Structures are given as structure tokens and as C-alpha cells.
Amino acid sequence: MRKRQAQQARQALLWGVGLFVLLQLMLAAAIEYWLPGLRDPDYGYKINRLSKQMRTAPRGPLIVMLGSSRTLNGLRADDLRVSLARQLGQRPVVFNFGVAGDGPYAELVHLRRLLGLHIRPDVLLIEVLPPVLHQQYRAGIARYPVERLWYRDLPMAQRYQDQVKSLRTAWLLSNLLPAFAHRYAIVSRLAPLLLPDDLRQDWAHGMDPSGWLALTGKRVTMPAARRRATATALEEYQPLLQDFHPEGPECTALEELLETCHRERIAAALVLMPEGSTFRALYSPSVLQELNVYLQRLEARYGVTRIDARRWIKDDGFWDSHHLLSSGATLFTARLGKEVIAPLLETHLATIAH
Amino acid sequence: MLFCSVQYLGFFLLVLTTYWTTPWRAFRVYLLLAASIYFYASWNGRLAALICVSCTLDYLLALGMDSAVRPRVRRGLLAVSLIANFGLLCYFKYVNFFLRSLEQALTAAGLASSLPVLQVMLPIGISFYTFEAINYTVDVYRRRQSAERNLAHFMFFITFFPHLVAGPIVRARDFLPQIRRRKRWSWPRAQLGVQYLLMGVFKKLAIADRMALLADPVFQDPSAYSSAAVRLAVVAYALQIYCDFSGYSDMAVGSAHLLGYKLARNFDMPYLARNVAEFWRRWHISLSTWLRDYLYIPLGGNRGGPWRTCVNLFITMALGGLWHGASWTFVLWGCLHGGLLILHRGFKRLTSAWPSFHRILQSGPGTALRIAMTFGVVCVCWIFFRATTLLQAGQMLSRIGGHHVGLAPPLRQDGLLAVAGLMVVCHLLASSRGWPKWIARVPGPVLGLGYALVATVALVLTTDSAKAFIYFQF
Numbered sequence: 001m002r003k004r005q006a007q008q009a010r011q012a013l014l015w016g017v018g019l020f021v022l023l024q025l026m027l028a029a030a031i032e033y034w035l036p037g038l039r040d041p042d043y044g045y046k047i048n049r050l051s052k053q054m055r056t057a058p059r060g061p062l063i064v065m066l067g068s069s070r071t072l073n074g075l076r077a078d079d080l081r082v083s084l085a086r087q088l089g090q091r092p093v094v095f096n097f098g099v100a101g102d103g104p105y106a107e108l109v110h111l112r113r114l115l116g117l118h119i120r121p122d123v124l125l126i127e128v129l130p131p132v133l134h135q136q137y138r139a140g141i142a143r144y145p146v147e148r149l150w151y152r153d154l155p156m157a158q159r160y161q162d163q164v165k166s167l168r169t170a171w172l173l174s175n176l177l178p179a180f181a182h183r184y185a186i187v188s189r190l191a192p193l194l195l196p197d198d199l200r201q202d203w204a205h206g207m208d209p210s211g212w213l214a215l216t217g218k219r220v221t222m223p224a225a226r227r228r229a230t231a232t233a234l235e236e237y238q239p240l241l242q243d244f245h246p247e248g249p250e251c252t253a254l255e256e257l258l259e260t261c262h263r264e265r266i267a268a269a270l271v272l273m274p275e276g277s278t279f280r281a282l283y284s285p286s287v288l289q290e291l292n293v294y295l296q297r298l299e300a301r302y303g304v305t306r307i308d309a310r311r312w313i314k315d316d317g318f319w320d321s322h323h324l325l326s327s328g329a330t331l332f333t334a335r336l337g338k339e340v341i342a343p344l345l346e347t348h349l350a351t352i353a354h
Numbered sequence: 355m356l357f358c359s360v361q362y363l364g365f366f367l368l369v370l371t372t373y374w375t376t377p378w379r380a381f382r383v384y385l386l387l388a389a390s391i392y393f394y395a396s397w398n399g400r401l402a403a404l405i406c407v408s409c410t411l412d413y414l415l416a417l418g419m420d421s422a423v424r425p426r427v428r429r430g431l432l433a434v435s436l437i438a439n440f441g442l443l444c445y446f447k448y449v450n451f452f453l454r455s456l457e458q459a460l461t462a463a464g465l466a467s468s469l470p471v472l473q474v475m476l477p478i479g480i481s482f483y484t485f486e487a488i489n490y491t492v493d494v495y496r497r498r499q500s501a502e503r504n505l506a507h508f509m510f511f512i513t514f515f516p517h518l519v520a521g522p523i524v525r526a527r528d529f530l531p532q533i534r535r536r537k538r539w540s541w542p543r544a545q546l547g548v549q550y551l552l553m554g555v556f557k558k559l560a561i562a563d564r565m566a567l568l569a570d571p572v573f574q575d576p577s578a579y580s581s582a583a584v585r586l587a588v589v590a591y592a593l594q595i596y597c598d599f600s601g602y603s604d605m606a607v608g609s610a611h612l613l614g615y616k617l618a619r620n621f622d623m624p625y626l627a628r629n630v631a632e633f634w635r636r637w638h639i640s641l642s643t644w645l646r647d648y649l650y651i652p653l654g655g656n657r658g659g660p661w662r663t664c665v666n667l668f669i670t671m672a673l674g675g676l677w678h679g680a681s682w683t684f685v686l687w688g689c690l691h692g693g694l695l696i697l698h699r700g701f702k703r704l705t706s707a708w709p710s711f712h713r714i715l716q717s718g719p720g721t722a723l724r725i726a727m728t729f730g731v732v733c734v735c736w737i738f739f740r741a742t743t744l745l746q747a748g749q750m751l752s753r754i755g756g757h758h759v760g761l762a763p764p765l766r767q768d769g770l771l772a773v774a775g776l777m778v779v780c781h782l783l784a785s786s787r788g789w790p791k792w793i794a795r796v797p798g799p800v801l802g803l804g805y806a807l808v809a810t811v812a813l814v815l816t817t818d819s820a821k822a823f824i825y826f827q828f
């Protein structure tokens with residue numbers, strides 16, 4: 001009896017340790033190769049939807065817009081499919097790759113991942129959010145902690161992280177216990193009711209198939225709520241538009257992004273998204289001048305098109321003077337498609353044919 | 355060094371491996387003593403010196419009591435021990451509380467005063483190790499225990515790291531004999547230790563810290579939340595404090611088992627208690643038995659008639675409340691439980707004269723109702739335990755009773771119900787007689803898979819890796 005108990009106990013403990021290690025290895029492998037949404041939920045939601053869209057039109061041109069929540073709420077990519085198909089005579093895939101909080105660094109990460117999967121956009125629209133180009137802005141890089149990076153992202157990430165030497169070690173350590181490192185993503189998928197809203201990472205599951213997330217809910221119609229949201233936005237961005245010089249890591253990332261487009265022969269355009277009058281008032285003449293000079297330099301160096309859409313939409317089309325409501329998104333998308341995407345795509349396809 | 359940290363895991367694995375690969379019994383004791391002092395010093399080196407000095411004093415006093423023949427001398431030595439231990443406790447834990455309360459009382463009496471605020475650091479675990487030292491010297495005085503001759507053994511008893519910072523409060527007569535016993539590696543014992551550790555980790559990381567996501571914001575600002583949110587927060591806190599404290603105790607018991615030592619159980623499914631008296635037989639058992647043996651009984655216990663018994667109960671529970679923290683909310687919490695225990699005694703006497711009513715209470719529905727009512731009453735008392743001020747407690751109470759509108763709970767009700775449901779199922783399984791027999795029949799690899807899954811799920815459900823245990827503050 002005692003011998004049997006001892007045997008059972010020994011087996012239980014040794015198998016327990018072994019199976020625990022095996023479970024972590026299996027989870028790490030699954031996250032690395034098959035479940036991108038657990039490592040980087042934002043990217044995972046987007047790539048799943050993009051892949052599905054591409055399966056519907058495998059031979060059509062691919063138009064992708066990278067950006068922040070402004071893009072996420074602003075570009076109704078699905079509206080463009082039909083109009084562009086009529087114009088071009090072929091069925092394109094138009095996809096909104098906007099992710100809340102993204103800046104040029106995150107956009108660069110996303111583009112490199114797409115290219116790594118052999119997804120090469122024909123036209124790439126790159127949102128430019130001027131405040132994040134501030135010389136001391138580091139939040140965009142901090143939003144991408146090591147556990148959200150794949151191993152193949154590390155060489156690029158090392159160029160932007162302060163603690164270069166420890167990045168690989170940190171990455172390895174985070175993958176020793178993937179159940180812990182990716183716990184919020186896992187719980188958000190399997191049991192979101194166990195998380196408060198600010199820890200959930202499944203916000204993007206409300207996106208439409210083309211990647212657009214509409215701003216909805218009772219609050220969007222409440223003037224008091226809109227005023228509070230506008231005040232929050234101004235509080236967040238005003239400090240970044242004082243003593244503004246477009247230098248620093250996000251600018252470096254933007255330049256690397258454009259360099260990559262140039263090398264991969266992707267037709268790229270920089271898009272300054274619509275802003276309400278309250279938000280536009282944050283820019284002093286000197287800030288606008290600095291921004292203009294910087295963007296002109298990028299245009300000249302990389303041969304990109306710059307689209308200044310800041311005044312395209314009236315104030316009532318915004319939630320908080322910089323995120324578009326559905327009505328504003330419809331107008332913006334229609335104009336962007338007609339004035340920017342269609343001509344860019346026609347030129348690009350003509351160049352390829354030639 | 356928190357139990358749920360990578361540092362503790364590394365520390366414990368090193369100690370465990372060194373311990374069992376060393377054949378010499380004496381060395382093992384010194385190894386654990388050194389590890390325990392290192393563990394305590396990782397919080398604060400100077401306070402580690404304090405605990406060593408305190409241990410040495412009690413060791414010498416106990417030796418003196420053991421060898422002294424005259425009762426006056428023995429009483430004197432005991433008095434020195436009690437004054438030293440309570441003095442330490444009062445100085446480090448209560449001096450500013452007493453000074454503040456005195457100042458408020460003087461101000462209320464119309465006498466202007468400004469008393470100093472002393473910069474005193476609270477030594478972690480002081481409430482626990484002083485009580486252990488007191489139980490030792492009192493037992494030596496009562497001749498229930500002979501004085502330990504080996505200073506290292508005595509220091510080891512007090513400082514043994516699994517129970518040092520937050521209990522269980524260990525009795526010298528239960529622990530000291532274990533030090534001398536030969537220890538052999540035992541797989542079943544190791545399995546038991548790992549089971550306790552896993553249970554503790556799961557309770558702490560997956561349940562307690564999760565319930566804190568709901569309870570903490572509401573307790574911080576009750577007036578901002580709706581009545582429904584406040585009610586949920588109170589239940590969430592009840593689950594949080596139980597899982598936090600019993601989780602810690604489980605980890606302590608498990609760590610001790612892995613090193614060949616047995617610590618007493620500290621919790622016995624307290625929320626299944628049918629009345630408040632039973633609740634205190636199931637909650638923080640080491641403290642409630644300590645209070646019974648070293649406070650309630652010396653005060654007279656139930657030997658002085660009903661009125662005297664009630665007074666003794668009340669004093670014991672009030673001081674028990676004060677032990678938890680230097681705040682009137684803790685005292686009030688203790689007094690409430692004292693009052694409830696008195697009410698229970700009275701109710702029991704009353705119903706004993708009505709057998710039919712008594713039978714109804716003992717029936718299935720009657721028992722379920724009693725469990726529910728006891729849980730409800732305990733939850734209301736927890737408000738005073740958790741609130742930082744009486745005003746905050748009052749706000750919580752006023753919110754609970756009404757239909758106030760306000761913010762929704764930070765965590766959805768479904769989340770709380772899922773956790774509560776899981777706990778009920780686990781408790782029912784654990785309390786069933788067939789459970790140990792069923793476990794004994796499960797093949798080892800299947801059990802191992804269960805352990806791996808529990809550990810993985812605990813990691814997945816972890817919210818914040820740095821949350822301290824609630825009872826560390828006591």
C-alpha cells in the first residue's frame with residue numbers, strides 16, 4: 001500500500017513537472033506559429049481578417065492603410081471595394097490595418113510582418129499623426145513590450161530599444177512561461193468576463209471584415225460625453241505640440257518604413273488624417289512649418305505622395321475632434337478612394353504593366 | 355520576497371535541493387535557520403537582527419523559568435517575556451495609533467494638544483512571531499513544555515520561513531519535537547506539499563488578486579458606485595481575503611511539508627460555517643485557538659457565569675480585532691464578532707428549549723439558510739475590516755442597503771459568479787468523503803497532468819505579479 005502510494009506520488013510529481021514544461025513548450029510553439037492573436041492580439045485580429053479578405057480576391061490588387069485609432073475608426077475599407085472594382089475593372093482587396101495607439105514604429109513592425117508572410121501591398125497608405133513625431137515621444141515603442149514581438153522582429157526592435165543587450169534575454173524569458181506572458185490575451189479570448197474592461201485585449205473583435213471599427217454606443221450622441229472626450233484628447237496631445245521638433249525614434253521608424261516601401265516597390269502615400277477645428281487649433285504656425293518642412297523632405301527623398309486630409313471633414317463628423325464618427329468615416333473614405341487610392345493604384349498598375 | 359515570485363521559487367528550490375542532498379541532520383537545521391534569517395533579511399536586514407535578539411531573550415527567559423523553582427521568580431521571568439513581546443508589538447505596531455487616539459480624545463475633551471508622530475517601521479510578521487514566542491514562554495511557565503536547550507532550534511522554531519511572515523501561528527510543543535525527528539525524503543509527503551503549494555498559488559493568483567480588481571476600486575470610492583456594484587464588491591472582498599490568506603497558509607503548509615515539517619491547518623472551509631462560532635473554529639484557526647488558550651481562558655473563559663462569559667468573549671474578540679491592525683475599524687470589526695458570538699450563545703440557549711425548531715434548523719434547508727445567513731453577516735463585518743476609515747465603512751453600508759445609481763462594477767457580475775461557483779464546487783468536492791479515495795485510485799500520470807493544468811491555469815489567470823498578501827500588513 002505504502003509502496004503503491006509512493007509510486008503514485010513519484011509518478012504524479014515527475015509527470016507533473018514534465019507535462020508542465022511540455023504544456024509551456026506547446027503553447028510557445030502554438031503562439032509562435034499558429035496563434036498570432038495570443039502574442040499580439042491587435043495584430044492577430046487584423047491579420048486573420050486580412051487573410052480572409054485576400055482569399056476572396058486572390059489575384060486582385062492589395063491596398064492597405066496602416067495607422068492608429070484614427071485610421072481604425074476612419075477608413076471604411078469595405079465601401080471602397082465596390083467603387084474601385086468598377087473603376088479599375090478588377091476586384092481589389094482594401095484593408096484597414098489601423099490599430100489603436102499605433103505610431104510609425106508599430107506601423108513598421110506590422111509592415112515587416114506582412115512582408116514576412118509574403119503579403120505585399122500594391123498601395124500602402126501610412127497615417128501620419130504629427131504629435132507622435134515629437135522628439136521625446138517614446139510611448140509608441142513602449143506599447144510594444146518584448147512579449148508582443150516575434151523572434152524575427154527582434155533585430156529591428158533592437159535598433160529602437162534602449163536596453164539592447166537584454167532584449168533577446170527578455171524575449172527568451174518571456175517565452176519560458178508563455179501562459180503567464182500572454183495571459184491577458186488568452187483570458188480575453190477564452191473568458192473575457194473574468195477581466196475588467198481596461199485589461200481586455202479583445203476590443204477589436206467588433207471590427208468589420210475589412211478592419212474598420214465603428215464608433216458606436218449611446219455616448220457618441222451625447223454632447224457632454226463628446227465634450228469630455230475632446231478635452232481628454234487635447235490634454236493628451238497638447239504637450240506634444242509644444243516645443244515640437246520632428247526628430248526621435250518615431251521619425252526614424254517612419255523613414256525606415258518609407259525606405260522599405262521604396263525597396264519593395266510599394267506605392268506609398270503619407271496621409272494626415274482629418275482633424276476637427278478644436279484639434280487643429282493646437283498647431284501653432286511654427287509647428288506647422290516644422291512639420292511641413294519635414295514631410296516635404298520625406299516626399300523628396302522617398303518619392304511618396306503626401307495627402308493633407310486634415311480639413312476634409314466638418315466638426316460634426318468627429319467624436320472628439322480627431323476620431324471620425326461613422327458619418328465622417330463614410331465621407332472621408334469616399335474622398336480618399338476617389339482622390340488618392342484610385343489614381344495611385346492606376347499609376348502603380350500601369351508602372352508594373354510597363 | 356513574496357511566495358508567488360520567481361525569487362522565492364529560486365530561493366526555495368535551492369534550499370530544498372541543498373536540504374535533501376545533505377545527510378547531516380544538524381546541518382539541515384542550521385541550513386534552514388540561515389535560510390529563514392536570509393528570507394527575513396530580504397525584507398529588512400535590521401529587523402532581522404531585532405527578531406534574533408527577541409528570540410535570544412525569550413530563549414534565556416524560558417531556560418530561567420525551567421530551572422527556577424520559586425514561583426515568584428518564574429512569574430517574574432514570564433512577566434519580563436510578556437512585557438518584552440507585547441512591548442515590541444505595541445511600540446512598532448500601535449504607538450502612533452495610541453498617540454493619535456489620545457490626541458483625538460484630548461481634543462474632544464477641549465484640551466488642545468499636539469502629540470508627536472514617531473517614524474516607526476513595522477517589522478513584517480511581528481504580530482505572528484511575538485504570539486509564537488508568548489505561547490512558548492507561557493507553556494514553559496505552565497510546565498506544559500520544557501524549555502528548549504538549543505538556541506538554534508528555538509530560533510528556527512520562531513523564524514522558520516514558511517510561517518514567519520503571516521502564520522500559521524505555530525505552537526512550540528507541536529513544532530520543536532519535529533526538529534529532532536529524523537527526516538527522510540517521502541514521495542507521498544512531497545506530493546502533499548506540492549498539492550498544498552498549487553492550491554495556494556491558484557487561490558492567490560487566480561482568485562484573490564482577481565477579486566481585488568472588483569473590490570479595490572469600489573472600497574476606494576464607494577460613493578461613485580451603484581448599490582449593486584457595492585454589494586458585489588463586498589462579496590468579492592470576502593472571496594479575496596479568504597483566498598489570499600488561506601492561499602498563503604496553504605503555500606506555507608506546502609513549503610513546510612516539502613522540508614519534512616508539518617504545520618497545522620489554518621482554514622477549514624470557513625464559509626460553510628453554520629453560525630459565527632463555527633466560523634471562528636474554521637477561520638484563521640491558529641489565531642482563534644491562540645486567543646482561546648492565552649486570552650479567553652486566562653480571563654476566565656466560560657467559568658464565571660453567562661455575564662462574565664460574554665464579557666470575556668467580547669474582550670477577546672475586540673483585542674483579536676486590534677491584533678489585525680492599528681485602527682478603530684479593526685477594533686470595531688472585532689467587537690462586532692464579539693457581539694455576534696454573544697448573540698449566538700443566547701440564541702443557542704433559547705432554541706435548545708424548542709426541539710422542533712432545533713430540528714428545522716438542523717434540516718437540509720435549515721442548514722443551507724444558516725450557512726447563507728452566516729456568510730452574509732460575515733461579509734457585512736468584512737466591510738469594517740477592509741475600510742480604511744469608519745466614514746468609508748459607513749458609506750459602504752449606506753450604499754448596500756439602498757438603490758443608489760452610480761458606476762457599474764469594474765468586473766462583471768458573471769465573472770464574480772463564475773469564481774464563486776468554482777469555489778463552491780471545489781469546497782463540496784473537498785468536503786466529500788469519497789474524494790481522497792478517488793484521488794488515491796487515479797494513476798500518477800493523470801494526477802501529474804492535473805497538477806500541470808492547475809499550475810498553467812493559475813499562471814493564465816494571474817492579474818498582477820506583484821500584489822502582496824493582505825495579512826503581510828498585520
